[in-house]
Amino acid sequence: MSDLSDLRVKIDQIDDQIQDLIIERTAIVEHVRTAKGDDHIYMRPAREAAILRRLVARHKGRFPTNSLIRIWREIISTLTLMQGPLSIAVYAPGNQTGLWDVARDHYGVQVPLLPVPTKTGVLRAITEGSANVGVLPLPEAEEEGPWWPNLVSGDTAGIKVIGMLPFHDAGNTRSETRLGMVVSKLAPEATGDDRTLIALHLTEGMSRDRLNQVFAKSKAEVTAFLGQVPGLGSDDERLHLIELAGFLETDGPTLKKVQRELGEFCLSLDTIGAYATPVSVAMTDAATTEAAIS
Incomplete structure (x- = not known):
C-alpha cells in the first residue's frame, strides 16, 4: 500500500511541475507580446506546425500522439x-x-467559435472583421456553389487558405464532414513541409493527364485536383483548383515555368494559399507502439 501511495505522491509532484511550466510559458509569451508591441502578428500557423512536428518527432511511450497534440493545441490557442x-x-x-x-x-x-450557415458568410465574416479566421469544407470536384473561386477576385481576394484541418486525427466528430480548410487575411509562411493551393484559369478544358505532364515538366508535384468550375469569360474557359507539394509563390521560378509551358492556354495563375502538411498521427502512433514493444 505504501508503494501505491508513493506513486500517487510522485504523480502529484509531476502535475505540479507541469502546471509550473505552463505558468512559466504563459509569462514568457506575455514578455514576447510586450517586446513586439501592439501591432505584432500573434497568429503564426507555421510556428504552431513546427512546434507540433517537433513534439511528435521526440515523443515516445504509450501516451497517444493524438492526445499529446490536443494538449498542446489547447496551450497554443489559449496563449494566442x-x-x-x-x-x-x-x-x-x-x-x-x-x-x-x-x-x-x-x-x-x-x-x-461563430457558426455560419453559408460558405460565403464565412468569408464575409472575415472581410467585415467579425472573425479573424474561417473554417470551410474541403472543396469537392463536382460541388455546387464552391467557395474557393471567391479568393481569386472581388472583395474576398485578400483572403488566403492558411491551413488544413485536422492537423492530426479528426477525433470524435459527429458528422461525415471532417476535412476543412482554414482561411484568413494572414500571409502564409513556409514550414519546410508544405502544400500550395493555386487557381489556374485556362482558355479551355484540359485533362488531368495533360496537366500532370505540364506540372511534371515544370518540376512541380501535383498532390490533388480539388475542383473545377467554368471561367468568367467564354463557355470553354475553366478555373482549376490544384494542390501542389512545397511552398510556391506565384512569381517564383516553378510557377512561372508552369505558365510558360501552358502558353496561350493560361489566362492566369494565382496562389490562393499555402499551409503546413498535416501530421500523420496513425504512422507516428504505430512507430511509438513498435518502439514500446521492442
Whole structure:
C-alpha cells in the first residue's frame, strides 16, 4: 500500500511541475507580446506546425500522439488568444457539426467559435472583421456553389487558405464532414513541409493527364485536383483548383515555368494559399507502439 501511495505522491509532484511550466510559458509569451508591441502578428500557423512536428518527432511511450497534440493545441490557442483578438467563423449549416467539432479540437475550448450557415458568410465574416479566421469544407470536384473561386477576385481576394484541418486525427466528430480548410487575411509562411493551393484559369478544358505532364515538366508535384468550375469569360474557359507539394509563390521560378509551358492556354495563375502538411498521427502512433514493444 505504501508503494501505491508513493506513486500517487510522485504523480502529484509531476502535475505540479507541469502546471509550473505552463505558468512559466504563459509569462514568457506575455514578455514576447510586450517586446513586439501592439501591432505584432500573434497568429503564426507555421510556428504552431513546427512546434507540433517537433513534439511528435521526440515523443515516445504509450501516451497517444493524438492526445499529446490536443494538449498542446489547447496551450497554443489559449496563449494566442491572450495576445490579441481571435475568433473563428465555422461553416455549420443545420445539423452539420463535423467542421465545428474539428475546429473546436484545433482551436480549443477558450477561443470563440461563430457558426455560419453559408460558405460565403464565412468569408464575409472575415472581410467585415467579425472573425479573424474561417473554417470551410474541403472543396469537392463536382460541388455546387464552391467557395474557393471567391479568393481569386472581388472583395474576398485578400483572403488566403492558411491551413488544413485536422492537423492530426479528426477525433470524435459527429458528422461525415471532417476535412476543412482554414482561411484568413494572414500571409502564409513556409514550414519546410508544405502544400500550395493555386487557381489556374485556362482558355479551355484540359485533362488531368495533360496537366500532370505540364506540372511534371515544370518540376512541380501535383498532390490533388480539388475542383473545377467554368471561367468568367467564354463557355470553354475553366478555373482549376490544384494542390501542389512545397511552398510556391506565384512569381517564383516553378510557377512561372508552369505558365510558360501552358502558353496561350493560361489566362492566369494565382496562389490562393499555402499551409503546413498535416501530421500523420496513425504512422507516428504505430512507430511509438513498435518502439514500446521492442
